[in-house]
Amino acid sequence: MDEELLTIGAFAARARLSAKALRLYDRLGLLAPAHVDGVSGYRYYRADQVEHARLVALLRQLDMPLARIAEVTGAEGAEAADRLAAYWADVEARVAGQRTLAEYLRGRLSGRSSEMYEKFAIETIDVPAQVVITESRHTLADELPTWIGASLGRLEAGARECGGVTGAPFVVYHSEVSMESDGPAESCVPVADEAAARAWAGRQGRARGTAVRVEPAVRLVYTRITKAQVAHPQILAAFEAVEQWTARKGLSIAGPCREIYFADWDAAGPGDPVCDVAFPVRRSAVSTE
Structure with missing residues (x-):
């Protein structure tokens, strides 16, 4: 055996990892041994692989997904550091959202929901029937903001061939x-x-779930929110405020909820109103209060 190669036990001790972890890294394609004996199946490693093994272990302690670990370890120098920084920015954004959600849930569980809802002004509006071009997609919450911006951009571009945009998306x-x-x-x-x-x-086909339909006249109960409030989970309180108001008035929700974007999103600041959170209700029963 080449004296520069280490048995898995010796390499594990030098890298301060377990042999089990090294086998896992090999199976996941994160750290392959330098040599595998064709008869015994024993794994052997080079001494210069120790630093790579320790890096993988440290990245795992950040709960980094395996695909992201492969991206970081596959890069060098500044590029590897930038990929790590991008991952950590995603983590901090997720934790910030979870922190906000935890505060929101604390309010609900402690019975302070009414206090959260009081800051929303609820109004009603009648919207006439309108022709709409649409794009539908099954999407999870983390992909939703990107898809909304992209899909509305595509539809607004398509509207130029359909007589122009006549209302808020x-x-x-x-x-x-x-x-x-x-x-x-x-x-x-x-x-x-x-x-x-x-x-x-008809020219678009069904690749993006594109369609056209006539949206019937509808009465909406809604509240207006800022750009900062559109983010999840802040927007949940707005939806629930509208639902609570509707229930207190003895009204019936007549269809799925919606977000109406009436302002230039890119130009708006965090405190600028950009969106109405709304539910359709039965027209015959709605109070104008």
Whole structure:
């Protein structure tokens, strides 16, 4: 045996890892032995693989997914550091969202829900029937913001062939979108020309779930929120405030909830109103209070 190669036991001791961990890293493609005996199956490692083994172990302590570990260890120098920084930025964003969600849930569990809802002003509005071009997708919560921006951008571009945009774009949630439930969600852009819209939708095919339909006249109960409040889980309080108000008035929700985007998202600041969170209700019963 080449004296530069170490048995798995000797290498594990030098890397301060267990042989079990080294076998796992090999199986996952994160750290392959330098040599595997064809008869015994014993693994042997080079001494210069110790630093790589320790790096993999440290990245695992950050709960880094295996694919991301492969990206970091496959890069060198500044590029590897940048990939680690990008991963950690994602972690901090996720933890910040979880911290906000925990505070929101504490409010609910402690009976302070009414205090959270009081800051939302609830109103009603009648919206006439309108032709909309739409794009639907099953998506989880972490992918939702990116998809909303991209899909509305595609639809607004398509609206130029359909007589132009005639109203605020909106997103309809036909079922819950969370980290466990994937909707579907439907992005909608009102347009002027139904015939042109149907021709446009026919040219798009079904690859993106594109369609055209007439949205019936509807009365909405809604509250207006800022750009900062659109983020999950802050937006949950807005939806629940509208639901609570609707229930107190003895009204019936008549369809899926929606978000109506009436402002330039990119130009808006965190405190600027950008979105109405709304539920359709039965027109005959709605109070104008």
